[in-house]
Amino acid sequence: MTVDRPRREPCGEPRRRPRPRAAAAAVTASLLLGGCSAGGGGAAAGGAPELTIWTDQLKYEAVLAVAEQFGEEQGIEVEVEAVSSELQSAFVTANAAGNGPDVVVGAHDWIGNLVQNGAIEALPLNPEELSAYDETAIEATTYAGQLYGVPYGAEAVALYRNTDVVPEEPATLDAAIAAGRRAVAEGQVESALNLPVGQEGDAYHMEALLTSGGGYLFGTDEEGYDAADLGIGQPGSLAAAERIGELGERGEGVLRRSISGDNAIALFAAGDAAFLISGPWALADLEGAGLPYAVQPVPPFEGADPAVPFMGAQAFMVAANGENKAYAQEFVTRGVNNEEAMTTLYDLAGLPPAMLSVAEAVAAEDPTVEVFTQAYQGGAPMPALPAMAAVWEPLGQAYSAIVGGADPAATMRTAGETISSAIGD
Known part of the structure; x- marks a missing residue:
C-alpha cells in the first residue's frame, strides 16, 4: 500500500510531536550517580503510596495522561519524570542503588541489557491478552521466552x-x-x-x-x-x-x-x-x-x-527494585493494557499503535498509519x-x-x- 500526500502550505507544529510540559522533571545521570533522585517511589505526603514512572521528554505528555488516569482510578499519587538524557543507563544505575522508578518506558532493544542487569521483571499477561497486540511487537518485547514489556507503539x-x-x-x-x-x-x-x-x-x-x-x-x-x-x-x-x-x-x-x-x-x-x-x-x-x-x-x-x-517497539516495563511493585504491575498490565490508554498514547505520542484494534481504528482516519504498520509488521525486531x-x-x-x-x-x-x-x- 502507498499513501500519497499532496503539496501543503507550511503549517504550525503538528500534533504528533508534542512539546513536554515545562513542569517535567529533568533527572540527570550525575544526579542519580550522586545518590539523590526525585524517584524511588515510596509514600507521598499523608501516607498514600506513590507510583514513579520514568520516560523521555518526547513521550512525557502521553505517559502523564495515562498515568494520571490510573492514579485517579486507584486513589494513589503518580509522579511522571522526564529523564533528560541516557535514560537506559540512568535507570540501570538508579535501580541498582534502590532509588529508581517503579516503571520505565523505553525501547524494546534495551530489554536484554536490563534483564542481564536484573533491572526489570517479567509480566504475567495471558495468551488472550497478548493476542490483542501485533505479533511482531510481542516478539520484540519477549526475551528468553518471557514478556518484559507491554508495547504501545512500533515503528x-x-x-x-x-x-x-x-x-x-x-x-x-x-x-x-x-x-x-x-x-x-x-x-x-x-x-x-x-x-x-x-x-x-x-x-x-x-x-x-x-x-x-x-x-x-x-x-x-x-x-x-x-x-x-x-x-x-x-x-x-x-x-x-x-x-x-x-x-x-x-x-x-x-x-x-x-x-x-x-x-x-x-x-x-x-x-x-x-x-x-x-x-x-x-x-x-x-x-x-x-x-x-x-x-x-x-x-x-x-x-x-x-x-x-x-522494527522497534516502545514499551512499559516494571522495575525490579521499585518500592511499589504491586501498583507498578497493575499499571503496566491493566492501566496501560486497554484501548482507551493505547488511544491516548497514540494521540499524544504519535507512534503507530501496537494494539491491533487501536491500529485499525487509527488507520481508518489516517492511511499513513496503515503503511507504517505494514512496514513494522514486515520488519524484524531489533x-x-x-x-x-x-x-x-x-x-x-x-x-x-x-x-x-x-x-x-x-x-x-x-x-x-x-x-x-x-x-x-
Missing part, C-alpha cells in the same frame, strides 16, 4: 517518494533507484535516494538493503536471536555488500557519505531528493515543508529476498541482545567504507571478525 523505516518527480510507485528498490537517477540526470533533484550513511555509517538504516541483498545479522532459535549465529561475514552479507558497493560513490553514486541522519530528512523535505528511507519521525518535517510525497514499505531488490528493516553493543560501530563503519569505495567483501569479512571477537570477549 520501522519506509520508502518516501517525492511525487513531483516520481509520480508512479516503484515495485522494486531497483526501479526506485532508476527513477531517482533519471530525476537527477534531468536536473529535477540532486539525489536519487537519501539513505543515511555518514562518515561513521548507519547500520540501522542499511538493514533493509542487507536483508534484501541476502544477508542477516543474527540467526534465530526457539528462544529468539542467537548471538552465536552471526551473519556478518557470511556469504549472504558479502553479496549484500557487493550490491551496496555498486550503489556507492565509486559506482552509481546513489549512496553517499555526505547524506547522514543529520540532513537526510531535511534535504528530502526541501525537494532535493527523489526518495528517502526513514521512519514515521520524518512525517512532521515533511508536513511542515508542504512537500507532495507518498509512502510505501521499503521494496526489495529485483528478484531478491524481501527488504526486512529493523535484537535486544547485549551483544548488539558490539555490532553498531564496526558494522556502521564497514558500510561507510564500502560506500566510499573500499573492497566490499574484505570489508564485510573484517567487520564480522571484529564483531565476533568482541562478542566472544
Whole structure:
C-alpha cells in the first residue's frame, strides 16, 4: 500500500510531536550517580503510596495522561519524570542503588541489557491478552521466552517518494533507484535516494538493503536471536555488500557519505531528493515543508529476498527494585493494557499503535498509519541482545567504507571478525 500526500502550505507544529510540559522533571545521570533522585517511589505526603514512572521528554505528555488516569482510578499519587538524557543507563544505575522508578518506558532493544542487569521483571499477561497486540511487537518485547514489556507503539523505516518527480510507485528498490537517477540526470533533484550513511555509517538504516541483498545479522532459535549465529561475514552479507558497493560513490553514486541522519530528512523535505528511507519521525518535517510525497514499505531488490528493516517497539516495563511493585504491575498490565490508554498514547505520542484494534481504528482516519504498520509488521525486531553493543560501530563503519569505495567483501569479512571477537570477549 502507498499513501500519497499532496503539496501543503507550511503549517504550525503538528500534533504528533508534542512539546513536554515545562513542569517535567529533568533527572540527570550525575544526579542519580550522586545518590539523590526525585524517584524511588515510596509514600507521598499523608501516607498514600506513590507510583514513579520514568520516560523521555518526547513521550512525557502521553505517559502523564495515562498515568494520571490510573492514579485517579486507584486513589494513589503518580509522579511522571522526564529523564533528560541516557535514560537506559540512568535507570540501570538508579535501580541498582534502590532509588529508581517503579516503571520505565523505553525501547524494546534495551530489554536484554536490563534483564542481564536484573533491572526489570517479567509480566504475567495471558495468551488472550497478548493476542490483542501485533505479533511482531510481542516478539520484540519477549526475551528468553518471557514478556518484559507491554508495547504501545512500533515503528520501522519506509520508502518516501517525492511525487513531483516520481509520480508512479516503484515495485522494486531497483526501479526506485532508476527513477531517482533519471530525476537527477534531468536536473529535477540532486539525489536519487537519501539513505543515511555518514562518515561513521548507519547500520540501522542499511538493514533493509542487507536483508534484501541476502544477508542477516543474527540467526534465530526457539528462544529468539542467537548471538552465536552471526551473519556478518557470511556469504549472504558479502553479496549484500557487493550490491551496496555498486550503489556507492565509486559506482552509481546513489549512496553517499555526505547524506547522514543529520540532513537526510531535511534535504528530502526541501525537494532535493527523489526518495528517502526513514521512519514515521520524518512525517512532521515533511508536513511542515508542504512537500507532495507518498509512502510505501521499503521494496526489495529485483528478484531478491524481501527488504526486512529493523522494527522497534516502545514499551512499559516494571522495575525490579521499585518500592511499589504491586501498583507498578497493575499499571503496566491493566492501566496501560486497554484501548482507551493505547488511544491516548497514540494521540499524544504519535507512534503507530501496537494494539491491533487501536491500529485499525487509527488507520481508518489516517492511511499513513496503515503503511507504517505494514512496514513494522514486515520488519524484524531489533535484537535486544547485549551483544548488539558490539555490532553498531564496526558494522556502521564497514558500510561507510564500502560506500566510499573500499573492497566490499574484505570489508564485510573484517567487520564480522571484529564483531565476533568482541562478542566472544
